[in-house]
Amino acid sequence: MSPSKLDSIGEASISCSQQENGFINSFSLFSEKAVDELLQSPVQGTDEHLIEFSEAMRTVAKALRRAAEGKASAQAEAAEWRRKYELERARNLQLEPKEQLPGQHGDDAIIENLINQNNKANGKFLTCCGRNGICSHEVLRDGEPDSDSKIVRKASFKLSWCCKGEQSDQHKHDIVSFERGNITTAERSSKQISLKWESHPQTVLVMTKPNSISVRILCTEMVRWLREQKNMNIYVEPRVREELLTESSYFNFVQTWKDDKEVLLLHTKVDLVVTLGGDGTVLWAASMFKGPVPPVVPFSLGSLGFMTPFHTENYRECLNQVLKGPISITLRHRLQCHVIRDAAKNEYETEEPILVLNEVTIDRGISSYLTNLECYCDNSFVTCVQGDGLILSTTSGSTAYSLAAGGSMVHPQVPGILFTPICPHSLSFRPLILPEHVTLRVQVPYNSRGHAWASFDGKDRKQLAAGDALVCSMAPWPVPTACQVDSTGDFLRSIHEGLHWNLRKTQSFDGPRES
Ligand SMILES: NC(=O)c1ccc[n+]([C@@H]2O[C@H](COP(=O)([O-])OP(=O)(O)OC[C@H]3O[C@@H](n4cnc5c(N)ncnc54)[C@H](O)[C@@H]3O)[C@@H](O)[C@H]2O)c1
Ligand SMILES: Nc1ncnc2c1ncn2[C@@H]1O[C@H](COP(=O)(O)OP(=O)(O)OP(=O)(O)O)[C@@H](O)[C@H]1O
Structure with a gap:
């Protein structure tokens, strides 16, 4: 094989990104196109060994690509399970009465509870009204004196949805009903919510x-x-x-x-x-x-x-x-973002989740190259963003950076995730609004020319190297603003x-x- 041919395979194998079954394939280590060219040249046509060698290379490339794809989707799935687990844990924490654990006192016990996901804490009793309200809850802190040696109880309150101007304590849990073959929606999620204190608020930050x-x-x-x-x-x-x-x-x-x-x-x-x-x-x-x-x-x-x-x-x-x-x-809904490093040996090495109220932005930072970001929604390929970057925004954040990048303004009570490109180098790219239950994954391809940078509500910039991904879904903890x-x-x-x-x-x- 001539050195120039070998060079062309090498070059193509580093920079090429191909389409297969409608999906952009960024994991290919060896370009099939380059191999095909090789097969068609008069020199290789006469050399059976070279053909065999090329086919072997192609098989290896496919196997490597599948392994990389499998890893990325397993990581996203793991992140989704982790999100579900955290949601369930938060629910359990509200529903279960806590017993006192001998030897644990004061705040340390609670930190232990939060950090180690231990269900036991000192003198804490958390209840939830469960089905009778959206999120009525009570957190009592008996036995924990404040600076004035008084017993402090966290004020409990009840949330209810207002119906046609009337406030109602009844919250229907059946969102869709199916009666006599007709489908009707009983409740929609974006009604006005009213907060009523059940005990006096005593502590303000x-x-x-x-x-x-x-x-x-x-x-x-x-x-x-x-x-x-x-x-x-x-x-x-x-x-x-x-x-x-x-x-x-x-x-x-x-x-x-x-x-x-x-x-x-x-x-x-x-x-x-x-x-x-x-x-x-x-x-x-x-x-x-x-x-x-x-x-x-x-x-x-x-x-x-x-x-x-x-x-x-x-x-x-x-x-x-x-x-x-x-x-x-x-x-106001928040997004929960996980950075998944390619270098992490397993899912447990994933960095702590970051919650954003406005948006997470993945951009090119100081790099002068286009970003090339592969985007997946619930493991389905969405698109490859080539431009300055991408904004994943809450509806509260729709009037901030996303708006400046051409995204729609969305009422903050609408549950959804805005998918807004920043200066896409394409004539046909339009922003999307996705439903709130999806998990989005933005992957920096292995063949990316530069790094990407993630920033969270305009702060805490983190570098994303080739192979790193950002996984993002709706967080279970919104920000209630009066x-x-x-x-x-x-x-x-x-x-x-x-x-x-x-x-x-x-x-x-x-x-x-x-x-
Ligand atoms: N090109 C842009 O429009 C651009 C660029 C970078 C950051 N931002 C926004 O700035 C936010 C950080 O805000 P900051 O105050 O810490 O930084 P900052 O002090 O730089 O202020 C940014 C501006 O964005 C406005 N803003 C923030 N959140 C908003 C929202 N939800 N709706 C409408 N306007 C909003 C602020 O009022 C302020 O005027 C980021 O989350 C991002 O959305 C916008
Ligand atoms: N308590 C705080 N501690 C540290 N930084 C803060 C705090 N509160 C606000 N900031 C930062 O200060 C910056 C300016 O704050 P803020 O947006 O509230 O004021 P502003 O810029 O005058 O108002 P606007 O955003 O309406 O133009 C923001 O980047 C914000 O993150």
Whole structure:
């Protein structure tokens, strides 16, 4: 065989990506096209050994390709089972009463419970109303004194769907009914949800945008008011506690946390989260909760405020109303993302899942090459994105980066995942909206020219090397945000005021008319 022929096989084997059965095949180590060319040349036509050798190479290439495909789909399946397992574990945690485990005390026991998925914790009793409401629950923390040596109970609340303007405690579990041969839908998932406190909320976490004088002033005032007028326990970030203490030692009552382990426990202590900032502060607050999230009351101190409907001027009335209830809430779905490294020896080496409220973006980072991303939905091949990258967005995130990349704006209560390419180099690519139950896998092909980068709500960039994948599905823990009016009213206000959506001067009455 001539050296130039060997070179051409080598080259093709590195860079080629072929189609087989309608699927892009990126795993081929040896190009079949190159082998075919070889077979057709006059030199090989006369050489039977060479033909045999070529066929053997082709068989090896196919076997390698199948092995790689099998591995990728097994990884996605494992990630899906892990998601189901986590969902089930979260449900069990809410349904099962916990016994006390001898030798385990206080927060450590709960951390143990969270981290090791142990069902036992110290003095915790979690119940769920099960079938009578969407998610009525109760978390009691008897025997765990706060800084004032009082017994603190986490406030319980009940969620219900509103029907035709009426609030109803009854939630029908049959989504589709089949009577006398006719299929009807009994309930749809995007109705307005109402939150009613069953006991008084007592603990509030105030989260603030850093480096803002106006936020700092408001935070000081609000913390004082919540303490003096509402007698609430208050948590803030360590940075904010320091800021408050430099103002006055009066704020000694304010609580905080020391490390990430304590952050993991916040949802068991906090009844309500108040955010003072823009959308970024809501994203930041949501990212603190790797599991269930308490109701969030977002005050607007930013420029846009798609997720921050409350005005600061009348914060006392707003908080009075929220603490009294009932309040309308938007259940903002989050996406759960797993990075699966090709180098990982088994599924257990998968990195910790990351939850996003807006989106996960896979882009080319600083690389000047096109990204080449293979996308699968429930193991079915979707497409290969060649361009600057891809955004997998929640419906809450549909008004953020996805919008800028040409995606639709979607009401945040619509359960779905937006699949929006960034600058695709194609005349026929259109964004997709996929149902909420799917698992998406974005794979960097083995023959990719460069690395890809994943970022989560615009933060925590992670490099994805050839063979690495990002698996993404809907997370079981949404972010409940309080509404100013209701979910739809707030959404429409935000696109009108924030984006001046469909703003056009109305056409005047005078002028040509149909006769
Ligand atoms: N080209 C773009 O539009 C672009 C580029 C990068 C990031 N982003 C967005 O920025 C977000 C991070 O926000 P940040 O505040 O931490 O960073 P940031 O301070 O850079 O602000 C980004 C802007 O996006 C707005 N925004 C955030 N979430 C939104 C939402 N759900 N709907 C409408 N607008 C929203 C913010 O109000 C802000 O004006 C990312 O999740 C991403 O969606 C957008
Ligand atoms: N508590 C916090 N700790 C650390 N960083 C935060 C915190 N809250 C917000 N941030 C970050 O600060 C940045 C700006 O926050 P935010 O979006 O709330 O304000 P903004 O940019 O003034 O408002 P808008 O997003 O409406 O333009 C964001 O990147 C966000 O992630």
